[in-house]
Amino acid sequence: MSARARLFDDPVPELPAGVRLYRRCLNEQEQAALLEEVVEILRRAPLFTPRMPRTGRAFSVRMSNTGPLGWVADREKGYRYEPAHPETGRPWPAMPKMLLELWAELAGYPAPPEAGLINHYAPGAKMGLHIDIDEEALDAPIVSISLGCSARFRLGGLKRREPTISFDLHAGDVLILEGPSRLRYHGIDRIYPGTGSLPSEIGEGRINITLRRVAHP
Ligand code: MD6
């Protein structure tokens, strides 16, 4: 079996209620079209390096956002949503129609997402176990789209120390956390360099976009 076939054979464990995984939800054409949109967004709102509150330690992932609000993180003010880019001061670029449509199709929520957080993982980047809790609308799902290289996703419980399961996310996959799983711990242990491609403007690695409703409608 080729390395590629083996990678995509990776079985998904039984997922708990409130976790939906749509393998290859976006076909190659749709992925390419979305990546073109991401290139344009990043041209106007360049990737920035988020930092941990208090310690100021840099994330290994770099970020940008699309939509009326963007998630930002810095030493002084911590984790929050802001209407403008922390370095350029300009509003985040509008959310592409494709993403609004994907949310409308899958989220089952009566209002559009306000934030599309774009994470770029260069080889070696990872994201520690965390919960997404900076949104007021915790009744809304988070819809997550993977592009470029595959990655190892870890999903835990509602407490940090609970046991975790792991599975791979591939380009075009859509993962949703909602309801009883909306506040499950999760993270990215590693990406698999060389398993996918991104436009040259972005460089090697993986893009993840998470669509979030922040305020109650
Ligand atoms: C990532 N994803 O896939 C990180 N958060 O790079 C997330 O942090 C995430 O996949 C909330 C819901 C789904 C996710």
Ligand code: FE
């Ligand atoms: Fe998350």
